[in-house]
Every structure is written in C-alpha cells, then in structure tokens.
Amino acid sequence: MFREMPLYEDDPIESMFVRLAADRSPDRMDLGIGVFRDDEGRVPVFDAxxxxxxxxxxxxxxxxxxxxxxxxxxxxxxxxxxxxxxxxxxxxxxxxxxxxxxxxxxxxxxxxxxxxxxxxxxxxxxxxxxxxxxxxxxxxxxxxxxxxxxxxxxxxxxxxxxxxxxxxxxxxxxxxxxxxxxxxxxxxxxxxxxxxxxxxxxxxxxxxxxxxxxxxxxxxxxxxxxxxxxxxxxxxxxxxxxxxxxxxxxxxxxxxxxxxxxxxxxxxxxxxxxxxxxxxxxxxxxxxxxxxxxxxxxxxSPDLEDLWRSELDGTRLKILGKRRMLRNMLETEVAGFDASFIERQLGMFSCLPIDSREQRLMEELFHIYMMPDARANVAAMRTSDAQVLARAFRELIGRRRGDGLRALGGTVG
Ligand SMILES: Cc1ncc(COP(=O)(O)O)c(C=O)c1O
Structure with a gap:
C-alpha cells in the first residue's frame, strides 16, 4: 500500500523547513517557527x-x-x-x-x-x-x-x-x-x-x-x-x-x-x-x-500570577527592543529606507517588503529562512541575526537598483 503512494503536493511551509534542515551553514537563521528566543538563541521557560x-x-x-x-x-x-x-x-x-x-x-x-x-x-x-x-x-x-x-x-x-x-x-x-x-x-x-x-x-x-x-x-x-x-x-x-x-x-x-x-x-x-x-x-x-x-x-496562586505577569512583561519589552534594534540596523544599512513599520507593529511577526524571488535569495545568499509572504519572526532574532538581515537587505536593494526594479517598499530614495 505505502509503496504506491503518490508524492505529497508541494507545501510551501513544509518545503521551507526541508530546505532549512538541509542547510548545513552554521549561520542559518530560522525566522519561521513562532517562538520567542533570547539573545543566546534559547527558548526560555518562565520561572512561574x-x-x-x-x-x-x-x-x-x-x-x-x-x-x-x-x-x-x-x-x-x-x-x-x-x-x-x-x-x-x-x-x-x-x-x-x-x-x-x-x-x-x-x-x-x-x-x-x-x-x-x-x-x-x-x-x-x-x-x-x-x-x-x-x-x-x-x-x-x-x-x-x-x-x-x-x-x-x-x-x-x-x-x-x-x-x-x-x-x-x-x-x-x-x-x-x-x-x-x-x-x-x-x-x-x-x-x-x-x-x-x-x-x-x-x-x-x-x-x-x-x-x-x-x-x-x-x-x-x-x-x-x-x-x-x-x-x-x-x-x-x-x-x-x-x-x-x-x-x-x-x-x-x-x-x-x-x-x-x-x-x-x-x-x-x-x-x-x-x-x-x-x-x-x-x-x-x-x-x-x-x-x-x-x-x-x-x-x-497570586504569587505565581504576579511573577508570570512580570516575566511576560519582560518578554514583551525584549520584543519591542528587538524591533527597535532591527529598525535602526535596517535604516543604517539602507540609506533612505523607512523601516518604522517594524517598530509600529506588535508581537512576533512582521512581513518584510520583499517578493518571493528575493525571499529565496535571502535563503541562498544569507541562510535566512522565513514563512511565505516574507513573514519574519522578529522575536526570534538575536542581535547578530538582525545585523545579517540588515546586510541582506542592503544586498537586495543593490540588486533591485541594478535590475531597475521597484524601490523597496516605495520608500527608498
Ligand atoms: C494567530 C495564531 N493562532 C493560533 C496559533 C496556534 O497556537 P497553538 O500553539 O496554541 O495551537 C498560532 C501559532 O502560531 C497563531 O499565530
């Protein structure tokens, strides 16, 4: 029965994770899965x-x-x-x-x-x-x-x-x-x-x-x-x-x-x-x-609830910090690029203003993996990841200008 199984249709999320698993680079970056990571890349467990x-x-x-x-x-x-x-x-x-x-x-x-x-x-x-x-x-x-x-x-x-x-x-x-x-x-x-x-x-x-x-x-x-x-x-x-x-x-x-x-x-x-x-x-x-x-x-348990609320708020502030850091790095690397949306948006994810061809280039050149629609988990990013992502953006913009393509997000001079 199982030997005759037809091939599973191509699922864009599954195939991204297959490419990620096959990427042997020590720099590979998983911005797909929805977890919060600290700056050492760990998924912490709350003390509460x-x-x-x-x-x-x-x-x-x-x-x-x-x-x-x-x-x-x-x-x-x-x-x-x-x-x-x-x-x-x-x-x-x-x-x-x-x-x-x-x-x-x-x-x-x-x-x-x-x-x-x-x-x-x-x-x-x-x-x-x-x-x-x-x-x-x-x-x-x-x-x-x-x-x-x-x-x-x-x-x-x-x-x-x-x-x-x-x-x-x-x-x-x-x-x-x-x-x-x-x-x-x-x-x-x-x-x-x-x-x-x-x-x-x-x-x-x-x-x-x-x-x-x-x-x-x-x-x-x-x-x-x-x-x-x-x-x-x-x-x-x-x-x-x-x-x-x-x-x-x-x-x-x-x-x-x-x-x-x-x-x-x-x-x-x-x-x-x-x-x-x-x-x-x-x-x-x-x-x-x-x-x-x-x-x-x-x-x-009032003591545990207080502890959880303060740990959760700490996590929230760390995510806001990561968003601020990414915005600053993007705007420093790419002159004229308005990345304020990253700081305005909330929670784990933001969609980056790149198309699917450019998203693939991010994987091939920089080992950065995201979900379809360039959905990036900002809350999983370490400082070093944000630096690489900002450099990757600079490279993509350079290529766009070289190709005579549309300016990034319509906001790059
Ligand atoms: C909007 C939304 N709903 C539901 C879920 C799934 O959550 P759970 O892990 O509780 O099934 C997610 C997880 O990414 C999500 O982003």
Missing part, C-alpha cells in the same frame, strides 16, 4: 511555569483521564484572563468553553461546530493569512473568503479595503480576527476599528471568531484584549480561540481554549457542551492536561 510544575509534582496529583472537554478549571481561569470579569458577569451572556490542544485545536473544533449547524456559513480570513488557519476551516468543508488587510509593499493596514470586502458578509458567516499581534503582519486594529467591525458584524448578522494567540506580547495583558472585549460585550454571539503556547511559553504542552459566547438558555448551553465534547472526542479524544494544569496553578 517551573515553580507551578514543582508545586503540582509535590502535591502528587493524579494523572487520571480528564475527559474530552479537558481541564474546566483552566477554562474558567483563562476566560477571566481573556474576556475579563465584567463580560463574565453580564447576565445576558453565557460562555461555554472547552480546553483544547492549543488554539489550533480550538479553531478546528470551532469550525466543525459551526459547520454542523450551517452548511451555508463561510469564513472570512485576512490577506495575508497565517496559512495553517486556512486548513482548520477548509478541512471541515467551509468556504473560505479573504478580505484585504495589509499592504506588504507599503507596510500599511488597508482598513477601508477590509470594510469594502466585508460588506459581502452574509448572516452566519464567520469573521476571523486576531485579538492582537496579527500573524503574519504584526499590524493591529485600533479600538475605533474594532468598534466599526462590531457595527458591521451586527448589521450583517455575521459572527466574529477571534483568535487570541499573543496576549501580553503587544501592549500589555489587558491592553491586548481591549478590542476583543469591546466586541464581545456588544455582539450577541462570538467564538474565541485562545492559545496559551506563547503567553506562557509552554508551546509543546498544547494548552488552549475554545469558547462560545451566546445568550443564556438551557437548550443552547446543553447543545454546545455536547457538541464541543463530541467533536473533541472525534478529532483527538482528549486534550493533554500538563500545560493546562500549570496555567491553572499560576492563575490561582
């Missing part, structure tokens, strides 16, 4: 996480099954962290949640739940998009539509165009938004734009599905979810996918949450609990508990 693990081990807790809905204590704590106590206290709102294997699991289960209710619902995703996000919706058979979001060559948000495209949303369509630190662009919406989208989804009868993967990496733990909270307090229904991978640095432990915010009612609540449980069971049976148990321990 280590201490929570120790406390759990000392208590000798059971490792018995938790069930398909996972750790519901974790869900209550994360609902509070993300949605905040005011929304949870609103009588006209009920929140039904399941712990999932990361936000990836939450997006997939959420897509299945919506698909099981409506074959007509489509999902609207940003262009550019985090490519894996598409698969979570395509696999259950949903139609995917894109809305313009960001211009990579001008390095600006295209909000008017976004509204223009979203005017075609229909009742029960899903509008996929990123709570903060948009992946792949790092370009976030302002509060007035969240407000405009809240009005638009309400007018169209569409349902926001907000993916929160970087809370605390942008402007702060509370600030990063202000837009989401504004929307969640005003729309009748909303889906939420939360990742604990980055904010707690527990990437491989796979903790996340899917929540459905609805008007209260015994019927809808029972139906949702059953549906979440059934789809979780069918897709992966049960989520792992280790990461969820750590986060529950942190969020219910």
């Amino acid at each position: 996480v280590r201490e929570a693990e120790l406390r759990i081990v000392r208590r000798g807790e059971s490792k018995s099954y938790m069930g398909p809905l996972g750790n519901l204590g974790y869900c209550r704590a994360v609902e509070r962290l993300v949605l905040g106590p005011e929304i949870l206290a609103q009588e006209e709102r009920s929140v039904i949640s399941a712990q999932t294997p990361g936000a990836g699991g939450a997006l997939r289960v959420g897509a299945e739940v919506v698909r099981s209710l409506s074959r007509e619902s489509r999902v609207w995703v940003s262009n550019p998009v985090w490519p894996h996000q598409l698969e979570f919706f395509e696999k259950p058979g949903m139609t995917v539509r894109t809305y313009r979001y960001y211009d990579r060559y001008e390095s600006v948000l295209r909000f008017d165009e976004m509204l223009e495209d979203l005017a075609a949303m229909r009742r029960d369509d899903l509008l996929l938004l990123h709570g903060c630190c948009h992946n792949p662009t790092g370009q976030d919406l302002g509060l007035d734009q969240w407000q405009a989208l809240t009005e638009l989804v309400s007018e169209k009868g569409a349902i926001p599905f907000v993916d929160v993967a970087y809370q605390g990496f942008g402007q702060g733990v509370e600030e990063d979810v202000a837009g989401l909270r504004l929307m969640a307090s005003r729309v009748p229904e909303l889906l939420l996918a939360v990742s604990s991978s980055k904010s707690f640095g527990i990437y491989r432990d796979r903790a996340g949450m899917l929540s459905v915010v609805v008007s209260p009612g015994a019927r809808v609540e029972t139906w949702l609990v059953r549906r979440l449980r059934d789809f979780a069971r069918q897709l992966y049976f049960m989520p792992p508990d280790h990461g969820a148990a750590i986060i529950l321990e942190i969020l219910t």
